[in-house]
Structures are given as C-alpha cells and as structure tokens.
Amino acid sequence: MNVKNILTNLETKHPGEKEYLQAVHEVLESIESIYNENPQYEAAKIIERLVEPDRVLTFRVTWLDDEGQVHVNLGYRIQFNNAIGPYKGGIRLHPSVNLSILKFLGFEQTFKNALTTLPLGGAKGGSDFNPKGKSDAEIMRFCQAFMLELWRMIGPNTDVPAGDIGTGGREIGYLYGMYKKLQFENTGVLTGKGLNWGGSLVRPEATGFGATYFTNEMLATNNDSFKDKIVCVSGFGNVAWGVALKVTELGGKVVTISGPDGYIYDERGLDADKIEYMLALRASNNDIVSPYADEFPEAQFIAGKKPWEVKCDIAMPSATQNELNGEDAVKLIANGVQYVAEVSNMGCTPEAVEALHKAKIPFGPGKAVNAGGVGVSGLEMSQNAMKLNWTAEEVDAKLHQMMSSIHSACIKYGLQDDGYINYVKGANVAGFIKVADTMLDQGIV
Missing domain, CATH: 3.40.50.10860 (Leucine Dehydrogenase, chain A, domain 1)
Incomplete structure (x- = not known):
C-alpha cells in the first residue's frame, strides 16, 4: 500500500x-x-x-x-x-x-x-x-x-x-x-429512545461513562488512578456531563467546561449541584456556557478561549472535531499534562497528536475512547430484540467490560518496543483487522 x-x-x-x-x-x-x-x-x-x-x-x-x-x-x-x-x-x-x-x-x-x-x-x-x-x-x-x-x-x-x-x-x-x-x-430502528418505549438505562451517560472507564484503564496501566487528578473537559452537553459525573465519582476534580462563547474555570471543581446544573444549561437552547459563572460566582468565565491553557493532569476534549490543535497540545505538555483522552470524534488535530506522541504522553483516540455510546446503543438493540430491559447495573457492567476489552485490543496492537502504548495505532489496527478479514470472508461485493 x-x-x-x-x-x-x-x-x-x-x-x-x-x-x-x-x-x-x-x-x-x-x-x-x-x-x-x-x-x-x-x-x-x-x-x-x-x-x-x-x-x-x-x-x-x-x-x-x-x-x-x-x-x-x-x-x-x-x-x-x-x-x-x-x-x-x-x-x-x-x-x-x-x-x-x-x-x-x-x-x-x-x-x-x-x-x-x-x-x-x-x-x-x-x-x-x-x-x-x-x-x-x-x-x-x-x-x-x-x-x-x-x-x-x-x-x-x-x-x-x-x-x-x-x-x-x-x-x-x-x-x-x-x-x-x-x-x-x-421495531428498535432508532436508539436513544425514551425509557417508556424501548430505550436503555445508562444510554444518556454512556459516552461519557465509557470514555472515563477507558481513561481509567489508561491510568491503571501506569499504576495510577483518577484520585485527586485535575481534569480539564471541553463542551457542556450530554457527553461532558457524563464525563463529569463519572470522573467525580472516581475521585477526580473536573475544573473546566466550555462552549462556543468560551470556557468556565472552576478551581473548586464540579460537585453534584454543578453537574446537575449542566443539564439545565444544556436545555436552555442558548448554546452558551457563560451563565454557569452567574449561577456559581466562585467560577470564572474566560470569553473566546479554550480550556487547554489551564494546568491539569488529564485533558478530555468532549465537544467537536479538531477542537484541540498543536498549539493547545504544546501548552498542555508545558503545563504537565499526564494523559489526554479524545472523547469527541477526532477531537485533536494531527499536529496535536504528533506533539503528544513525541512527548510520550498517553493519548486515547476518539474511536476507542468514546465507543461506549454506540456500545450501549447496541445493547439497546439487543434489549429491543429480546423484548426486555436490563437494569442500570447490568448495562453499566456490560459497558465497563466493553471499554476494558477495547483498551486491551489497543495495547495488543499498539505496544511499542520502548514500552509506550500508541493507542491510535492499536485502535486502528484492531478495528481494521476485524473489518478487513470479514470483507475477505464475504468475497468481492
């Protein structure tokens, strides 16, 4: 090739x-x-x-x-x-x-x-x-x-x-x-349905929860955990909300969220009330994050900027594609970032990924990190087909196992001779082999 x-x-x-x-x-x-x-x-x-x-x-x-x-x-x-x-x-x-x-x-x-x-x-x-x-x-x-x-x-x-x-x-x-x-x-032709008509428990949180489980696996590989880690998150929608919930539960402190208008820096970290407020903020239809600082005066709103200038241990871009560029990556590295997990689809530019790899910062790509959303959608399809509903604990356990399995596949194909795990290569090779071998099995169609 x-x-x-x-x-x-x-x-x-x-x-x-x-x-x-x-x-x-x-x-x-x-x-x-x-x-x-x-x-x-x-x-x-x-x-x-x-x-x-x-x-x-x-x-x-x-x-x-x-x-x-x-x-x-x-x-x-x-x-x-x-x-x-x-x-x-x-x-x-x-x-x-x-x-x-x-x-x-x-x-x-x-x-x-x-x-x-x-x-x-x-x-x-x-x-x-x-x-x-x-x-x-x-x-x-x-x-x-x-x-x-x-x-x-x-x-x-x-x-x-x-x-x-x-x-x-x-x-x-x-x-x-x-x-x-x-x-x-x-029939279950769409997923993300309401719980009254075929939806699955944990689906709204699934992308954020799954991303946090994957990142936790990255940390555990280095005998590390979320406990007392400072975490920068972008976005303030469903995905960022799920990340904030689970990171906080695991002992981390989320200090930023963001919108098109700028970002919030909350040095005290998001607690249960603040994470709950994210739901109201998302439902407001204004697409701006600045009202958070009015609701919680101890927080700062920084207009027109991205949260990657804030000193943190873990960065989790959770908004949209190419939201974290090469310059942002250099700032994060200079400020001592230890891990970056791309929760949004292709949230980092090629220049950012290159800088993180060069600095040997563990970097999880979106296709692995955020697979929990579609994973629970698949579980919703299974429940629809069987005409039953699993409990939240059952769905969450299956999600946790799924993200652990994805992490293992990334290590299998991404572990380098020097011990650094290239999660991008690992995820791409693992996914490619499965699809390519299946295409071979099915002939030229």
Whole structure:
C-alpha cells in the first residue's frame, strides 16, 4: 500500500473534503505495516473498498415554521460499511453539517463499532438544520419531514440511526414516531429512545461513562488512578456531563467546561449541584456556557478561549472535531499534562497528536475512547430484540467490560518496543483487522 498515492487519488475524487481525508490519512498511516504484511488485503483491494462509503444518500428536507414560512435543509445518510452488521451511527443536526464531516464520522464509526465487538457496521447522517431556538412544533415538523425521506433506507436489520449533536431524546422521539407510522411496525430502528418505549438505562451517560472507564484503564496501566487528578473537559452537553459525573465519582476534580462563547474555570471543581446544573444549561437552547459563572460566582468565565491553557493532569476534549490543535497540545505538555483522552470524534488535530506522541504522553483516540455510546446503543438493540430491559447495573457492567476489552485490543496492537502504548495505532489496527478479514470472508461485493 502506498498511502501517499491513495490519498492523492482520494483528494482528486473528493476535493475539499478535509475532515474525511484527515480521518482516512490517520487510519492508513497506522495500518500500513500490517496491511503490507498481508498480501491478501491488497489482492482484494480492501483499502480501496474500505475508504469509499457503500452509498451516500442526499435529500431535500422541506418544513414549515410556526409562522407558516417554508424552510429547506439538506439531509444526508452515509451508509459506510456493513461487513460486520447493520449500519449504525448517529444523526447530527447542526449548521456545520456537510458531506465531508459526515463521511469522516461514518468512516470512523466503522472502526469504532468493530472495536465494541458487537455486530455493527458504520454509518452517519444528519442535516444542516439548527434545532437551537426552534419550538418543539418546528423541530417535530422538521424531524417528520426528514424521516419521510429516510424511512425506506433504514430498519432494525439494515440501518439503525441514533442521536448525535443536536439530536437528543426529543428529536429521536419525533423521528421514531414518524418511522413507525410510515413503516406500520414497532421495531428498535432508532436508539436513544425514551425509557417508556424501548430505550436503555445508562444510554444518556454512556459516552461519557465509557470514555472515563477507558481513561481509567489508561491510568491503571501506569499504576495510577483518577484520585485527586485535575481534569480539564471541553463542551457542556450530554457527553461532558457524563464525563463529569463519572470522573467525580472516581475521585477526580473536573475544573473546566466550555462552549462556543468560551470556557468556565472552576478551581473548586464540579460537585453534584454543578453537574446537575449542566443539564439545565444544556436545555436552555442558548448554546452558551457563560451563565454557569452567574449561577456559581466562585467560577470564572474566560470569553473566546479554550480550556487547554489551564494546568491539569488529564485533558478530555468532549465537544467537536479538531477542537484541540498543536498549539493547545504544546501548552498542555508545558503545563504537565499526564494523559489526554479524545472523547469527541477526532477531537485533536494531527499536529496535536504528533506533539503528544513525541512527548510520550498517553493519548486515547476518539474511536476507542468514546465507543461506549454506540456500545450501549447496541445493547439497546439487543434489549429491543429480546423484548426486555436490563437494569442500570447490568448495562453499566456490560459497558465497563466493553471499554476494558477495547483498551486491551489497543495495547495488543499498539505496544511499542520502548514500552509506550500508541493507542491510535492499536485502535486502528484492531478495528481494521476485524473489518478487513470479514470483507475477505464475504468475497468481492
């Protein structure tokens, strides 16, 4: 495999899709040696098949606002790879959504889902619709119009969407209601459902809890723990909330959260009341984090900046892609950061990852660290299929075991001769081998 030639060809075919090309580049660099050691992959053109999605669906979504005005948005579903199971991936509703971002997310999802050990393929979808500031009725009309275009292409054994940025329990409810009306059946075709109608306990916390369990495994590998560790977290949504809950439970102190307007520095750390307030903050529809400092005057709001300038032991970017760049990584290293766990999808730029690796800072990539969200979605699918509900303790135990297994796979393929664990290589190789070998088993399709 010649990584440079493959990327050049992709750039020619998909110009301007920078996030997608970045994700492909990272994976290909990691797997180059194992790929070249196995000529059967080259003979079957596994890479050429793996980097292109099975299909890309683009559609118009037309809906009415509360004043009767017509609005038009673009909708997408990227069904990337279903070698090991039905397509699985979230629906993102955000103005930044475009083809490049969704292809990168679908590509990453393929490997992430493989790491969970569950039989799930990779997909992603969404729209440039912005739910912020919209009424419940407007969001309902949008979701119904979105599902009217999508419903024929999904199903419990075909493609199972989930929530993502901008798509919470309310949106999943509206999407699911329209799907079962159109399909005339009640199946577990979406995950992140309400507990009254097929949802799983621990699902809202799953991504944050799973990320913390994975990071705890990283710490334990060095005979370390979260106890008394200073932790910087970005974001203030569902994922950051889950991280804050579990880190605090394990004895760590979360001192930052952030939003598009800047970040909060709370030297005392987030306690139960402050973590509970994050739910109200997230539900406010303002998409800003500054009100936290009004609610808790001992905290500082730093406008227009990111939390990576704060001295900490552990950094856990939990907001969006490429939120931690090379300059941020240098600041963290200079301030003595000991671990970085990428909770958001591709939350660190290549320059940041390179700097962390060069400094031998243990760095967990998003496809491993945040796999708990899709993992519990898979457990929700299992519960739906069996028509039962597991207790929160049962789900949490399965999540904990899943994250421990993913960490072990990363060590298996990422442990270097000098003792440093390259978690990026470990996660990419482990996920790739599972998907590639399955594709070989199934022939040229």
